[in-house]
Amino acid sequence: MRRIPILAMILAIVPAAVMAARTQDWSSGLTAKLEAKASKTVDVSLDQSMLKFACQFLDPKDQDQAKAKKICSNMQGIYVHSFEFEKEGDYSEQDLNEVRASLKGPAWTRIVNVKSKKDGENVEVYFKKEGEKFTGLVVIATQPTSLTFVNIMGPIDPEDLAKLGGQFGIPEMEVTHDGKDKDKTKDKAKEKDKDKTQDEPNDDDPKGDDL
Amino acid sequence: MSRRGIEILLVIALAVPCFAGDREFKSVVSAIEANYNTKHVRVPLLGFATFCLHAAGTPGTSGLKIAVFDHLNDSADSTPYDFERKVTASLGGNWRPVVRVRSHGNGPFTLIFANADENKMKMMIVEMQSHQATVVQVTLKESDIRKWIHDPGNLESKDKDDE
Numbered sequence: 001m002r003r004i005p006i007l008a009m010i011l012a013i014v015p016a017a018v019m020a021a022r023t024q025d026w027s028s029g030l031t032a033k034l035e036a037k038a039s040k041t042v043d044v045s046l047d048q049s050m051l052k053f054a055c056q057f058l059d060p061k062d063q064d065q066a067k068a069k070k071i072c073s074n075m076q077g078i079y080v081h082s083f084e085f086e087k088e089g090d091y092s093e094q095d096l097n098e099v100r101a102s103l104k105g106p107a108w109t110r111i112v113n114v115k116s117k118k119d120g121e122n123v124e125v126y127f128k129k130e131g132e133k134f135t136g137l138v139v140i141a142t143q144p145t146s147l148t149f150v151n152i153m154g155p156i157d158p159e160d161l162a163k164l165g166g167q168f169g170i171p172e173m174e175v176t177h178d179g180k181d182k183d184k185t186k187d188k189a190k191e192k193d194k195d196k197t198q199d200e201p202n203d204d205d206p207k208g209d210d211l
Numbered sequence: 212m213s214r215r216g217i218e219i220l221l222v223i224a225l226a227v228p229c230f231a232g233d234r235e236f237k238s239v240v241s242a243i244e245a246n247y248n249t250k251h252v253r254v255p256l257l258g259f260a261t262f263c264l265h266a267a268g269t270p271g272t273s274g275l276k277i278a279v280f281d282h283l284n285d286s287a288d289s290t291p292y293d294f295e296r297k298v299t300a301s302l303g304g305n306w307r308p309v310v311r312v313r314s315h316g317n318g319p320f321t322l323i324f325a326n327a328d329e330n331k332m333k334m335m336i337v338e339m340q341s342h343q344a345t346v347v348q349v350t351l352k353e354s355d356i357r358k359w360i361h362d363p364g365n366l367e368s369k370d371k372d373d374e
Contacts, residue, residue, distance in 0.1 A: 040314050
């Protein structure tokens, strides 16, 4: 009989542990090396409970806030890691490749890769797909003396990304929906700055060769 | 059970959340004191100042607690990572690290933890900078924050209307 409470405890703990593992920030353990090289590090972590709390402040009667509330109520977490470096070359391409390597699994697809020759600013956006649904997103924004990683966890439509643009360090984007599986994401910066080049790999070319 | 016994139980039950809030704040203060082998500075009239803030009805906040440390010992036997782990461990599982700002080496750093439930959020802010540290705990009430966000200049009149 004494085993029943223990079994009940295990049954209660296991789903919680599984949920905790599922909502683990993608970049956990990946950024320690960069942090050692950075002159300043800023981490913002909003897990599900924090997002749920923040969502309460959004007014459902307001059209824009209602949309944002709908998006954030489904999210499992938003994590932002930002690194500032004293001078160019303090972080290497190898450091970045180690981060990118974690996004090479079959579930991950790089949708956007914007490169600016003029100011050295690059933005890469990766989506995590499970079945037909997008279940996560990672933005890697690099400049010669700064790096920013944004990880949004939870079901998110590429069109929702446009609504989140300009917040949480996510670049402003324009999304056009062209058919069932042909979402395209365009950075407005491309239109403004002709020096920038952009790759838009689709589902047929998920990884992109220039990673 | 006698009426007196029930009254005592009620008082204890009502006091427990207050002690819990105090305990978390004190545990962070103790972690810093132990890590740097120091004691927090007694700020003159701090109690009176917090009472005035409470009486003035600072919008959306309550339960303000402040501890200030001066002349922190440089020879503390731990890295900032170790110290962060000690502070996190002293707070317990309900507290989530929300913001962390760190500078290289032993430069200034800030930790902000939050503990949110359905209608309020407690925040613990630990800031360390060149031999000084400050710990602040504050409770944000969701209803007051919402009022303040939607109409920052009219909170007081709304409160009166609500009454």
